[in-house]
Amino acid sequence: MQNEELIILNKLQKFLKESYVSIGDNMIGGGIDNMEKYKYMMGQAHAYLRISQEISALLNPKKEKKNYPERPENVVDFGSPKS
Numbered sequence: 001m002q003n004e005e006l007i008i009l010n011k012l013q014k015f016l017k018e019s020y021v022s023i024g025d026n027m028i029g030g031g032i033d034n035m036e037k038y039k040y041m042m043g044q045a046h047a048y049l050r051i052s053q054e055i056s057a058l059l060n061p062k063k064e065k066k067n068y069p070e071r072p073e074n075v076v077d078f079g080s081p082k083s
Contacts, residue, residue, distance in 0.1 A: 020048040024078030045076050
């Protein structure tokens with residue numbers, strides 16, 4: 001890949017990660033007042049995570065897949081808390 005393409009993909013991944021973390025912070029901080037908003041935000045989080053994973057797979061092809069147990073689809077990992 002050309003350098004410009006890598007820069008764009010890295011910026012996109014950074015944006016996706018920041019958006020994902022922002023959703024997590026909002027959910028943890030009590031920014032959800034109804035089930036519709038919760039479902040919407042969960043959908044966004046899943047989409048950001050999936051897109052980021054696909055970009056990583058494109059940038060790092062043929063990485064050896066580890067034999068970790070699959071995480072259930074209804075579990076979202078927002079990472080460690082900010083310190």
